[in-house]
Structure formats: C-alpha cells, structure tokens
Amino acid sequence: MQTVIHWFRRDLRVSDNTALSEAMKRAETVVPVFIFEDAFRTGPDVGAARLEFLLQSVESLRKNLAELGHRLIIRCGKSENILPQLCRETGAQAVFANKRYEPYAQRRDERIIGILLKAGFGIELFKDAVIWEEAEILTQQEKSYTVFTPYSKAWKAKPITLPRAKIGSRNSESEIADLPSDELPKSPDEVGFPLTQNIPPGGERAALELLRRFLAGPVYDYGGNRNFPALDGTSNLSPHLRAGTIGIRTILAALKKARASATPAQQPGCDVFLNELIWREFYLQVLHNFPHVMKGAFRPEYNALKWSDNQEHFTAWCEGRTGYPIVDAAMRCLNSTGTMHNRLRMIVAMFLTKDLLLHWQWGERYFMKQLVDGDLAANNGGWQWSAGTGTDAAPYFRIFNPVSQGEKFDAEGKFVRRWIPELKEYPDDLIHQPWENPLLLSKSKYPPRIVLHEEQRVKCLAMFKAVK
Ligand SMILES: Cc1cc2nc3c(=O)[nH]c(=O)nc-3n(C[C@H](O)[C@H](O)[C@H](O)COP(=O)(O)OP(=O)(O)OC[C@H]3O[C@@H](n4cnc5c(N)ncnc54)[C@H](O)[C@@H]3O)c2cc1C
Structure with a gap:
C-alpha cells in the first residue's frame, strides 16, 4: 500500500x-x-x-x-x-x-x-490490547466463562504472543509537512473539567519505568504485599494499561524474564501478578459477552433490590466523611490523586453497597469520574463483585467489616494517618475505631459514624434475602 x-x-x-x-x-x-x-x-x-x-x-x-x-x-x-x-x-x-x-x-x-x-x-x-479476545477462550461447550478460575486456567494453557518491536525511524514528517493539525487542549480545564487531583504522570516512558522498577523487586513480594495500601507493593500500571501507553505483551515478556531469574520463593509473586493481569481480560470478555452489565446486575434477579436513596450518606461517602477511617482515607486519597489501591476499592465498594445500602451504580459512576484508570469493564466488574451482583462475585452475605479490614490491612494506621490528619494523635489500637474514645474524637474534628456497621449488616442481609 x-x-x-x-x-x-x-x-x-x-x-x-x-x-x-x-x-x-x-x-x-x-x-x-x-x-x-x-x-x-x-x-x-x-x-x-x-x-x-x-x-x-x-x-x-x-x-x-x-x-x-x-x-x-x-x-x-x-x-x-x-x-x-x-x-x-x-x-x-x-x-x-x-x-x-x-x-x-x-x-x-x-x-x-x-x-x-x-x-x-x-x-x-x-x-x-489483550492476549486473548472474548471468543478465543471458551468453555468446552463453546460458551463464555463467567467464573474466573477456570477462565484463567484456559487462558494460561495457550501460548503467549511476543511483543512487537518498537517502530523504526523514517522521515515521514516531510511527506505530510503541510497537513493541518489541530492543537490539543492544554489542560482538562480548557474543556470544562478543572483538574483538582495530583495524578501520576502519563506517557510511554513513565509506563516502561514503572514496569522496570516493579519487576526489579516488588513483584517478588507481590503475593504478600499487594493487600497493604501503605506499602507501594503493586505495579501502578492500570492507567497505562487503560491508555495503552504500555503493551500487554511487553509486560508479560518482562514478567516471564523476571520469573526465570527468581528463586523458588519469589516465583509465586510473579504468578499472582499474572493472575491479576488475567482478571483484566476476564472482565473485558464479560463486558463484551454480557453487555447488559453496563445497565444492571449481571444476575438480573438483583435488579429488584430495594436500595436506599439517602443522598447525604452518598455525599459523606464521596467526601470521606463516613466516620470509618479506612473508608474515609481511601476516598480522600481517590479525590486527591485519582488513584485507589485495590483492597481499598473493595472496602469502600462494600461499604457503599452493604453498609450504606446505596446502589452500586452510584459508586461505579463516581469512580469513573474520579479514577485515572477508570475503565468500564474492570470498574463494572469490581463494583458488581463487591455488591454481590456480578459474575464470580463475593456472595451477598460476605460483608466486610470496615474496622477489621482496617486492622488487618493497615494495622499501624499508616495509610489512615496519611489521609486523615485529624486522627494523627490516635493510638494504633483505636485508629480504626476512633469512637471508642469519645473525648479524643470530639477534640479531633473527625466526624462520628454515619451508620452503625452491625445494624446495617442485618438490614443488608434482609434486603438481599427479599429478592432471593
Ligand atoms: C470497585 C472496584 C473498581 C475497580 N475499578 C477499576 C478500574 O476502573 N480500572 C482498573 O484498571 N481497575 C479497576 N479495578 C481493579 C483494581 O483495583 C485495579 O486494577 C488496581 O488497583 C490497579 O492498581 P495496579 O495497577 O497497581 O494493580 P496491580 O495489582 O499491579 O495489577 C496489575 C494489573 O492487573 C489488572 N488488574 C488487577 N486487579 C484487577 C481486577 N480486580 N480487575 C481487573 N483488572 C485488574 C490491572 O490492569 C492492573 O494494572 C477495580 C476494582 C474494584 C474492586
């Protein structure tokens, strides 16, 4: 041509x-x-x-x-x-x-x-954008997978494509020198979206540097560290995978190399990371094969759930003022940086749906507005998983307790203190339940709880049972 x-x-x-x-x-x-x-x-x-x-x-x-x-x-x-x-x-x-x-x-x-x-x-x-497209990984009955583990097994059983080389240099500038080119907006502000967040840098070089750093060490501890938001234990590649500033084959080829030079104790970290990359393709094929998830629950019976419409609760959740430190720290981090750790996404999503009893689509929409990696397939999959309405979802009766989640995954309260300066003076043992010291709480300016977890849990179970 x-x-x-x-x-x-x-x-x-x-x-x-x-x-x-x-x-x-x-x-x-x-x-x-x-x-x-x-x-x-x-x-x-x-x-x-x-x-x-x-x-x-x-x-x-x-x-x-x-x-x-x-x-x-x-x-x-x-x-x-x-x-x-x-x-x-x-x-x-x-x-x-x-x-x-x-x-x-x-x-x-x-x-x-x-x-x-x-x-x-x-x-x-x-x-x-993917290694395997929606129709390339099917069950023995030629159907789409709706459960992750067998999907990932089938995914891993196929050979992985190698990355394409960087394109060569060629002086095509001169051939199209006179072709008019528009200016891009200088900032989102120019098109009506004022930027208030301090986001990570975009571009291919930034992506390749993140990959290099992650595979030089953190990947080997990924299995253990990936759940702890105060540690920088994950790759942070999601905005780049979304924008395509890095190729999936490049990541997989580099991961294979890193695994080959790993000790037996380090290899599981590489394997868990591979699994996470497969989740991305799993949710893309779910979105493609079951497009109704864009408009409602993957399991249609859950469209009958009677969600709350409490706007004040929703605003408190968005602004990080629910009175539950791990939830509020996560939301404030999202609002300031456009990013949120995966464990925290699960915690705040469960809290919105199972403590505040608000529709998962409210949270899904808010995330899409704020996230630098906001991606229809992964976001919808993550929200439906947390709400218990999706493919392979957490069962509806699995309800995270925001206190024990905080104590388990941010035991010393490092993450909470980073985002909630009002709680800086709290001792470690109360950092996830500041209401246990009412005097300190009233001095701290940190808000009281907007709901009581134990009460909401009972209401949530009743709400789900009503449609079962
Ligand atoms: C409620 C909720 C909403 C989410 N919304 C998004 C979203 O809009 N965009 C997005 O990319 N991810 C989303 N995720 C998945 C996950 O939280 C992020 O991919 C991850 O936190 C990104 O950080 P990382 O790049 O350091 O991930 P790593 O832990 O380093 O994982 C490597 C890559 O694997 C992929 N990945 C990891 N976990 C998942 C997952 N559960 N589902 C799909 N892909 C995954 C991502 O591309 C990620 O960059 C959501 C999860 C939940 C629970």
Whole structure:
C-alpha cells in the first residue's frame, strides 16, 4: 500500500503496537493520527484525571514519534467525519487501528467501517490490547466463562504472543509537512473539567519505568504485599494499561524474564501478578459477552433490590466523611490523586453497597469520574463483585467489616494517618475505631459514624434475602 493512516486510540505508544507495526510494514507512508473526540468533552463518564492523563500521554507520544521522524497529526471532532476526510487529504488507501472491546466503541467502529468502505477506503482492526479476545477462550461447550478460575486456567494453557518491536525511524514528517493539525487542549480545564487531583504522570516512558522498577523487586513480594495500601507493593500500571501507553505483551515478556531469574520463593509473586493481569481480560470478555452489565446486575434477579436513596450518606461517602477511617482515607486519597489501591476499592465498594445500602451504580459512576484508570469493564466488574451482583462475585452475605479490614490491612494506621490528619494523635489500637474514645474524637474534628456497621449488616442481609 502507498499510504495508510494509523489511528491511535487506546494504544498511545510506539513500541509493541500491533496496528502501527503492521502499517509501517505494509505502507510506504504512514500518517499517525490522534482524534480528540467530541465525546472527550461531553461523555457522561469524562473525568479531569483521566483527561489529563490522556493529554500527557498524547504529548509524550507526539515527542516519541518526532524522535523517530514521524509527525503526529491531531484532529478534533468526530472520528466518523474526520477519518474519510483525512483519507482524501492524504490519499491514504486505508485506516489501521487496534481493536476496542467495549460495546459502545464497537458500535462506533462498525459505523466507521461502513462509512470508510462506502467511500472507497479500507480499514483494518488488529488484536492488541489483550492476549486473548472474548471468543478465543471458551468453555468446552463453546460458551463464555463467567467464573474466573477456570477462565484463567484456559487462558494460561495457550501460548503467549511476543511483543512487537518498537517502530523504526523514517522521515515521514516531510511527506505530510503541510497537513493541518489541530492543537490539543492544554489542560482538562480548557474543556470544562478543572483538574483538582495530583495524578501520576502519563506517557510511554513513565509506563516502561514503572514496569522496570516493579519487576526489579516488588513483584517478588507481590503475593504478600499487594493487600497493604501503605506499602507501594503493586505495579501502578492500570492507567497505562487503560491508555495503552504500555503493551500487554511487553509486560508479560518482562514478567516471564523476571520469573526465570527468581528463586523458588519469589516465583509465586510473579504468578499472582499474572493472575491479576488475567482478571483484566476476564472482565473485558464479560463486558463484551454480557453487555447488559453496563445497565444492571449481571444476575438480573438483583435488579429488584430495594436500595436506599439517602443522598447525604452518598455525599459523606464521596467526601470521606463516613466516620470509618479506612473508608474515609481511601476516598480522600481517590479525590486527591485519582488513584485507589485495590483492597481499598473493595472496602469502600462494600461499604457503599452493604453498609450504606446505596446502589452500586452510584459508586461505579463516581469512580469513573474520579479514577485515572477508570475503565468500564474492570470498574463494572469490581463494583458488581463487591455488591454481590456480578459474575464470580463475593456472595451477598460476605460483608466486610470496615474496622477489621482496617486492622488487618493497615494495622499501624499508616495509610489512615496519611489521609486523615485529624486522627494523627490516635493510638494504633483505636485508629480504626476512633469512637471508642469519645473525648479524643470530639477534640479531633473527625466526624462520628454515619451508620452503625452491625445494624446495617442485618438490614443488608434482609434486603438481599427479599429478592432471593
Ligand atoms: C470497585 C472496584 C473498581 C475497580 N475499578 C477499576 C478500574 O476502573 N480500572 C482498573 O484498571 N481497575 C479497576 N479495578 C481493579 C483494581 O483495583 C485495579 O486494577 C488496581 O488497583 C490497579 O492498581 P495496579 O495497577 O497497581 O494493580 P496491580 O495489582 O499491579 O495489577 C496489575 C494489573 O492487573 C489488572 N488488574 C488487577 N486487579 C484487577 C481486577 N480486580 N480487575 C481487573 N483488572 C485488574 C490491572 O490492569 C492492573 O494494572 C477495580 C476494582 C474494584 C474492586
């Protein structure tokens, strides 16, 4: 082919990028394009943290491409209008892109395929964001998996694809030097989303550095450390996996190497990390095969649950003022950084649904607005798991006690004290139940509990039993 457009979406990188590598191999001129979609300004789930991460990652991509002699073309608007227009402007024969798996993105892609084909241009979509797509791991009866363990076994039984090499340098800048390119917004503020969080840096280099650091040591203790929010025991790669600033094959190849040089005692850490990466693909295939989860419970009988509609409780949860320190510390961390540790996500999600008895979709929506890694499939899966309404979910009668969760996973209260300065003076043994010293509590300015866990637990069990 003479000219191909590579359309960057959730693959903002120059290495291990399947569609981009194919475009480079098969076309004489490749036009790298990023479209700042109208939906980035108007979508219901848009959040400042994710938008800032995206803008940083596109800027980093622009620089990485320029170093290799490629010019990134930016256009703002709707991809279905922009892509055929760009094909005409550049004389491209086809558009290459990596596949998206969310139902709304696939519907959009189907529309675009129709538009491009009708206009006489080609389009090719490549598997890239996952190792195994929704139809590649099926049960013996050719059905989709709804339970993680057998899914992960089937996943691991197949050979893993190797990463693609970084693209080579080529002076395509000059060939498209006159092609107009729009400016990206300088910040989320410019499009109406003021950034109040201090988020981790975006871009491919930041992602590769995180991976290098994690695999140089922490991965070996991951099995033990991953549940303790005060430790930096996890990879922090989720925003990068979401934006595609790192390729999944790159992570798996590096993990394999790290495991090969590990002692027998260190290998389980690598295996647990692999399992977590498989959870990501598990929830993507759940979303694809059971798209009704976007609108309601995976198990439809749970759509009849009679949730509370207490707005004050919801606001207290969002703002980290429930009176339960581990819940409040987690929410304040989310509001300040756009990130939250997995153990804490489970704790706050259980608290919202099983202590406050509020609909899991309220929490799901709030997370999507705040999280820098907010991802429809993983977020929906995590919320439905915690609420007990999902695939392979925690059973409804499994209810975390926020005090014992805090005592178990933040025993010395290090995480709580980092985010709740009002509790700095509390001794370790009371840090997760400050109400046990009413005098100190009244001096501390930390709020009293908005509900009593033991009472709410009984109400929650009754609420679920009513629909069983
Ligand atoms: C209520 C709730 C909401 C969640 N929302 C999201 C979300 O919007 N986006 C998101 O990426 N993850 C979400 N998760 C999963 C998990 O909490 C994060 O992936 C993890 O905390 C990210 O930190 P890390 O990169 O250091 O993870 P690590 O522990 O280093 O794990 C490595 C990678 O594996 C994947 N992963 C790990 N755990 C899970 C999981 N349970 N489900 C799916 N993928 C997983 C992620 O891509 C992660 O980056 C949610 C979990 C819950 C309980």
